[in-house]
Amino acid sequence: MPPRFGTDGIRGEANSELTPEIAVALGRAAARRLGEGTYLVGRDTRRSGPMLQAALSAGLASEGADVIDAGVIPTPGLAFVAGARSVPAAMISASHNPFADNGIKLFGAGGTKLPLEVEVAVQDELDSLFSLAAGSRAGVSGSVPPGRVGTLRRDPDVAASYVERLVSVVAGRTLVGGEVVVDCSNGAASVVAPAVLERLGLRHTVLFASPDGTNINAGCGSTHPEALAKEVVRRGASLGVAFDGDADRMLAVDERGGLVDGDQLMAMFAIDRLERDELAGGKVVITVMSNLGLRRSFAARGIGIVETPVGDRHVADAMEAEGLVLGGEQSGHLIFAEHASTGDGLLTALMLFELLGRRGGTLGELASASMDRFPQVLENVPVAEPSRLSAAESVWSEVTAVESELGEHGRVVLRPSGTESCVRVMVEAPTSELASASAERLVTAVRKALA
Numbered sequence: 001m002p003p004r005f006g007t008d009g010i011r012g013e014a015n016s017e018l019t020p021e022i023a024v025a026l027g028r029a030a031a032r033r034l035g036e037g038t039y040l041v042g043r044d045t046r047r048s049g050p051m052l053q054a055a056l057s058a059g060l061a062s063e064g065a066d067v068i069d070a071g072v073i074p075t076p077g078l079a080f081v082a083g084a085r086s087v088p089a090a091m092i093s094a095s096h097n098p099f100a101d102n103g104i105k106l107f108g109a110g111g112t113k114l115p116l117e118v119e120v121a122v123q124d125e126l127d128s129l130f131s132l133a134a135g136s137r138a139g140v141s142g143s144v145p146p147g148r149v150g151t152l153r154r155d156p157d158v159a160a161s162y163v164e165r166l167v168s169v170v171a172g173r174t175l176v177g178g179e180v181v182v183d184c185s186n187g188a189a190s191v192v193a194p195a196v197l198e199r200l201g202l203r204h205t206v207l208f209a210s211p212d213g214t215n216i217n218a219g220c221g222s223t224h225p226e227a228l229a230k231e232v233v234r235r236g237a238s239l240g241v242a243f244d245g246d247a248d249r250m251l252a253v254d255e256r257g258g259l260v261d262g263d264q265l266m267a268m269f270a271i272d273r274l275e276r277d278e279l280a281g282g283k284v285v286i287t288v289m290s291n292l293g294l295r296r297s298f299a300a301r302g303i304g305i306v307e308t309p310v311g312d313r314h315v316a317d318a319m320e321a322e323g324l325v326l327g328g329e330q331s332g333h334l335i336f337a338e339h340a341s342t343g344d345g346l347l348t349a350l351m352l353f354e355l356l357g358r359r360g361g362t363l364g365e366l367a368s369a370s371m372d373r374f375p376q377v378l379e380n381v382p383v384a385e386p387s388r389l390s391a392a393e394s395v396w397s398e399v400t401a402v403e404s405e406l407g408e409h410g411r412v413v414l415r416p417s418g419t420e421s422c423v424r425v426m427v428e429a430p431t432s433e434l435a436s437a438s439a440e441r442l443v444t445a446v447r448k449a450l451a
Contacts, residue, residue, distance in 0.1 A: 007418025011103035014048035020055035027059020029125035042070035042078040043092035047213030061150035070158040074247035076344035077162035083111025093246040174357040178238035184209040185221025187245035229257035249332035250345035254364035267370035285327030297371035312343040375432040377439040386416030398445040
């Protein structure tokens with residue numbers, strides 16, 4: 001059977017779990033369920049990207065769809081152009097995962113991730129194609145005659161139009177003074193981010209913007225901001241920002257090298273919008289992983305929250321359902337509804353530069369004034385079948401015990417990962433020591449029950 005759609009599309013080790021054959025079949029399934037028409041297909045900088053992009057494009061074309069090759073481009077850039085042109089799109093990326101992994105994300109013609117019922121229909125079609133192929137040595141043929149096979153062409157203007165869009169959002173506004181350091185994670189932001197900074201005239205230093213196909217996310221980017229933090233301090237820069245491999249998330253470091261995560265960024269943006277009467281509905285969408293400190297900061301200021309499962313798709317859906325303008329995840333996926341349909345790391349960076357330029361002061365000062373972050377420990381426990389977590393009674397018994405001990409001064413979240421074969425264990429507590437000890441108890445319970 002082919003891989004299943006998870007939190008963010010289909011993902012797996014390239015050429016073993018996610019093969020060219022699967023990509024061809026997914027292209028066929030997408031065209032059959034979403035319609036022929038024209039599709040944008042982009043990728044990040046992984047070595048396997050061109051292979052899977054070619055295979056997916058072949059599958060789309062074999063069903064009569066025309067394919068525009070968008071080249072290397074951030075996921076939110078592809079989504080923006082798909083929305084602007086009213087065409088569906090597919091992104092070849094495994095986001096923050098190591099280079100050996102890859103994935104395929106599908107977007108509808110509005111530049112938004114597919115509704116669940118449509119995603120299920122595509123998955124069903126994909127499963128059907130594999131079942132047919134298994135029963136026939138000849139495989140599965142396309143459904144259109146030679147005269148209707150789709151065309152493939154390259155369009156260099158796709159990334160350029162995204163750059164123009166980003167620049168237009170903050171053009172003419174006062175931006176942060178001093179130098180900014182930007183970590184492109186050797187990923188999809190490596191060309192676009194420097195181009196945007198140049199256009200805006202910001203003093204900047206760029207790190208990790210030399211992709212070689214295997215160094216994406218390797219000791220850099222939003223999952224490894226240590227080198228960025230050191231460089232910010234060494235250069236006496238105002239701040240630094242780090243993207244992940246497909247640049248749909250961003251984390252920052254302040255002038256002292258301190259990490260500013262997605263929760264802190266949301267607190268800063270939400271409070272600023274509340275003070276300017278620009279926080280529609282007086283609410284912000286967060287996920288179950290958002291820090292207890294963020295929740296208390298919002299409660300103290302009368303800002304409501306809407307909580308969703310992890311995944312910027314869930315955040316975006318909740319924002320649309322309630323007509324809200326701001327939402328995001330601790331990992332750095334932030335959505336500004338008036339500007340984008342999905343998490344956008346580069347847009348978030350520009351909004352942060354504008355916020356600091358308008359309000360003055362340093363990032364460290366603004367972050368500390370916005371919320372007090374509770375100590376939080378997050379552990380990933382490798383398991384063969386994360387889905388078995390729901391029935392692991394011994395694990396949930398230990399969760400109940402830990403929650404009882406923490407009371408209202410802490411939180412516990414256990415969930416199967418939607419992108420990796422692991423269970424994610426999160427514990428918040430008044431002290432780092434208590435959070436670590438509690439997390440270790442739960443990690444041990446998960447290993448005993450599921451490993």
